[in-house]
Amino acid sequence: MYTATTIIPYTVSMLPDFFAPDAQLVAEEIGDGNINYVYRIKDKDSGKSIIVKHAENELRIYKARFVGTERNRIEYEVLELQRKLAPDYIPELYLYDEENNNIFMEDMQGYENMRYELCDHKIFPHVAGHLADFCARVYMNTTDMVVGAMEKKELVKRYTNVYPCEITERHVLTEPYQDLDENGVCPENDAFMRKMIYENEELHARVGVLKDRFQTKAQALIHGDLHTGSIFVTPERTCILDPEFAFYGPVGYDTGNVIANLIFAYANAGVTMEDGSEKAIYIDWLLQTIEEFTDEFRKRAIAVLKENSTDLMMQSDLFFDLYLDDISLDAAGYAGTELIRRTVGSSGVRDIAGIKNESAKARAEKICLDAGILFIMESERFRNGKDYTDALKLL
Amino acid sequence: MYTATTIIPYTVSMLPDFFAPDAQLVAEEIGDGNINYVYRIKDKDSGKSIIVKHAENELRIYKARFVGTERNRIEYEVLELQRKLAPDYIPELYLYDEENNNIFMEDMQGYENMRYELCDHKIFPHVAGHLADFCARVYMNTTDMVVGAMEKKELVKRYTNVYPCEITERHVLTEPYQDLDENGVCPENDAFMRKMIYENEELHARVGVLKDRFQTKAQALIHGDLHTGSIFVTPERTCILDPEFAFYGPVGYDTGNVIANLIFAYANAGVTMEDGSEKAIYIDWLLQTIEEFTDEFRKRAIAVLKENSTDLMMQSDLFFDLYLDDISLDAAGYAGTELIRRTVGSSGVRDIAGIKNESAKARAEKICLDAGILFIMESERFRNGKDYTDALKLL
Known part of the structure; x- marks a missing residue:
């Protein structure tokens, strides 16, 4: 130090x-x-x-x-x-x-922390495309089918990141589901949390599957902590920092985290902004950003693989569709675990924890928990951006 | 040397x-x-x-x-x-x-190579239980949830097995689907092979997914080449040799290989034994062995995990069911790739390649190819032993 x-x-x-x-x-x-x-x-x-x-x-x-x-x-x-x-x-x-x-x-002078900007309800028209582009380029270009399976095995060893992975396994994928002192939500959500998070056996089993996948799926060199606090923005540009949790893991872990963190901003705006056109425009932009990120990532990921896959068995449109469907499935699940752990667990986010009005905060928490549970329990339903935004509009 | x-x-x-x-x-x-x-x-x-x-x-x-x-x-x-x-x-x-x-x-004196014994239509009443027990003990006890995620990451590095994996990726999961000189089947199956193996786009995409899973799914320390030629038997005992392809991979790769190799014996017996009670008994024993291996593995794997899983999120019956369902899905797919590569590809097995009557050999090949394609295209259908044997009886 x-x-x-x-x-x-x-x-x-x-x-x-x-x-x-x-x-x-x-x-x-x-x-x-x-x-x-x-x-x-x-x-x-x-x-x-x-x-x-x-x-x-x-x-x-x-x-x-x-x-x-x-x-x-x-x-x-x-x-x-x-x-x-x-x-x-x-x-x-x-x-x-x-x-x-x-x-x-x-020093990225002039860039601001995206989470803070979203909490201030600022609009960044290019950020969805930038994040989709970043994820597509970095993750698809570090897969076996692009770097080659031999070289990739060396990369897996080189980027084995024991302690950061343990932190995620513990703080994201285990402790939020345990009745621990450091967990907690607003009093009006406490009974819901106990029943639907702590005592929800099917949810636990599905989170167990996601945890297992986090531990076993060496798909690409992911960022490992791609929340909006790791993203810095200007009106024109986007910068992604802090990949100290990076390792060979499931791509959907990162893309799901992006989606979840946009939903924190959505919940924040929904309960803190006054009704009116400004709010309508902002909510609309957030939903559009979720859709655009999800769909652009899929499109660009396929484009990268189409151009760079050297594997004879992994070059058809049908293969790419199956491959991206699988990433979508993971993304929905990990969007769910991120929503839950930031709401219930010890690593709160400003978007929710920073809401001053207690009843507004409780409503925001409930949106995040409802969405999180839904994404985990029914992951198969969430393939396109619209699948997410349609579900959010019903919460 | x-x-x-x-x-x-x-x-x-x-x-x-x-x-x-x-x-x-x-x-x-x-x-x-x-x-x-x-x-x-x-x-x-x-x-x-x-x-x-x-x-x-x-x-x-x-x-x-x-x-x-x-x-x-x-x-x-x-x-x-x-x-x-x-x-x-x-x-x-x-x-x-x-x-x-x-x-x-x-030196395992008194043990015989299981493939040779099956080609001689010998019965080994305990082998299904032994193989199920071996797979359950070795694979489940090397998962993250038993050894702990930190220790397991070290094991993944220690058992990174670059060249043997490359051999499998090439000879099992790529070349059998390419129109190569070293591939081939009996003349009467040639047109079928070209259409249903070489030119089957959906099959290629699904094999691509299985290949990707082979390269990315660090689930347990698998044997990597668990065919009946690696298994040695006496009437009472079973010995498993040659784990030089071992690495952290999908458990279903091994269990699927066992199933596929039992099916080679089934195809062999079906086309080479004379009709009669001896054949009926032998075929019945083989089908029973496929069922017993599949179902006993599932049962014993769950028992091992129940006893040894130290992961709070991975201890419920529901989780174990999801976990074993996922292994079953992989097993069906890899049973399919093994059936196809040994029939079409350059690594033939005595059970099929050794059939002297050409028309009998062609029938055996067709059984293996039909089963292989089915297991890959409809993997979700094959969860229990009976799912396999019902399908085999219809071929």
Whole structure:
């Protein structure tokens, strides 16, 4: 760990040519996640800046939890690979200091955290297409059929990400379904949560299947934590950060997470905005974004595979349809687990937890839980974007 | 590679106490596979013997194909682990010589190759139960939910088996569907093969899905080549050898292979035995064996998971049913790919290729191809043993 003072000479020693020799540098720690430390070092006069992302062996928010530093190397290498496959969405990388677990990268000045922007009910007309494009390029281009099964087996080993996966298996796919002190919803949803989440045997079995799939399905090099807090936006551009949970896993885990996080924004807007045309337009844009992301991802994924699949058995339209149907099935399930864990579990999101009016918050929670349960119990129904938005409109 | 002469002093040097100092040793190379060399060294007087299994970097039958020797270490370690989990079915291991890629193990005297025995229409009343027990113990006890997801990730890396998997991906899951010189069936099946195997687009897409699953589904430490030629039997006991293709893959690949290989014997008996009570009894035993293996595996797998699953989300009867349904789905598909590749492809089996009467052979081929196509195209239908035998009776 560094202080604002120690990070400056360290950065200059690592990248002596980055700042002018006489630059007046200032630094601050700007991380708001649960895991790492993020420093911004800035030249006060020119405004030029750099980000240093630092990993310790223990979780930032819970020092007793060992998580190792391997994730830092993985994050750097995954960012490198993602930048090769989808350069529009990934910051420039300057250096990796393996010894001290530090990634030096571009400061995405002018970009805002997408979750915060959605909570402010801002519209980003291009973000659905950008995210679909990113997912299609990065995930499809890391499958067996594109990289080749031999090379891919090496990649699976290289990106085995033990501790972050354990965090997901525990916090996303187990604990939200257990009657634990750290779980909880608004009082008016408590009975519903107990009955429909804690005591819902069929739901548990289906989440068990999703957990098993998370542990066994080495489909593509996924981001592993693709929520709207990992996405940074300007009106024109989109940047995807923080792939420290990356590993070879089910593509639907990521695409489902995107859908779920758009639904948090949808629930937020639904209960916090005043009725009127502004709300109608915003809700409409969110639903359209869910549809566009879902359908564009499918379309672009097939286009990438069509162009790049080298496998003789995996080149027909029918195969691509079966392949994407399978990803859709996973996406629905994992959209469900994300909706539930962020609502019930210990990792709340600003979109819901930040709603001040308690009865509005309770309504938002209920939308998320209803949607989550539905997506898990009836995953087969959710193939196209419209399948999601039709269901949301009925909640 | 060794000669019958060089293997003796080498074996004595590695295991100086195994044979008596004055033993008169003889050796022969007894391997009949495509890949390795197998030596039996025997004390002429006492009859005491040992097996040395040796791997070279190249395939035995095709020296230009590099396959490495990693599979030899994997085979040894997998045999060790299988012997721990299912000791009744695995030979005793004496030593592994990593430098020279040699496994020293028990000579299973008195056991016969199951494929040869089935071709001789011999009955083994216990073999279905033994195979079901072996599969349930070894595969279920190597899943995430039993070994724990962290430990299992290490096992996946340890048992990444690049070249053997590539052989399966190529010879089982690709080439049988391509119009290649080395493929072929009896002349009367040629048109059928071209239309229903080479030019069957839906079949190709579904085999593509099975190939993808083979490459991505790290479910359990499977054998990887569990055909009846890897199984050795006495009237009372069963021994499973040659796990050099072992890796973390779909359990249904192995169980489907067992089913397919029983069907080769069924097709053989159907077309080569004379009608009468002996044939009726034998066919009946084979069908019963298919049913018993399928249903006992399911029952025992659930029993193992019930006892050993440590995952809170994976402990209910409903979860186990979903989990085994998924394995059944895979099993049907891979039973299909095994039936097709052994009939059409370059790795024929004695049960079919060994039928001397050409028209009988053609009928046997047709049974295997019809069954194979059906299992792949309608995998969902094959959950219980009876689903298979009902379908076979209609062919």
